[in-house]
Amino acid sequence: MEGCLFCGIVAGDVESDVVHATERTIAFRDVDPQAPTHVLVVPRDHYASAAALAAGDPQASAELVTTAAAVAAAEGHDDYRLVFNTGAGAGQTVFHTHLHLLAGRSMTWPPG
Numbered sequence: 001m002e003g004c005l006f007c008g009i010v011a012g013d014v015e016s017d018v019v020h021a022t023e024r025t026i027a028f029r030d031v032d033p034q035a036p037t038h039v040l041v042v043p044r045d046h047y048a049s050a051a052a053l054a055a056g057d058p059q060a061s062a063e064l065v066t067t068a069a070a071v072a073a074a075e076g077h078d079d080y081r082l083v084f085n086t087g088a089g090a091g092q093t094v095f096h097t098h099l100h101l102l103a104g105r106s107m108t109w110p111p112g
């Protein structure tokens with residue numbers, strides 16, 4: 001989608017540190033990491049939210065989770081947190097859905 005940062009990363013027009021790629025997803029390191037491992041997993045196709053992706057491409061939706069698990073395992077983490085921020089009020093700033101993988105430190109609940 002025109003003007004979408006993560007579409008630019010998927011297309012290779014915007015530089016990123018890609019750690020894993022599958023047919024339907026790309027995983028790259030967050031530029032402002034909130035944990036020792038902080039990776040974003042995005043569908044190659046543009047969907048604004050996790051729910052829109054699940055409705056429009058259930059296989060890609062599942063692949064976000066399996067990709068995140070593969071990255072966590074590759075980085076040696078048994079314990080990790082997966083987060084979809086949905087809507088500005090919940091902290092979403094990039095409206096190309098993305099699954100945050102956070103690992104490598106202890107986590108508290110609830111998140112802020």
Ligand code: AMP
Nearest residue numbers: 016029030031032085091092093094095
């Ligand atoms: P959210 O606030 O849930 O929409 O998450 C957006 C995430 O994208 C934030 O954690 C940002 O640090 C991250 N981010 C923004 N620009 C880039 C970029 N060019 N490459 C990697 N991560 C980015």
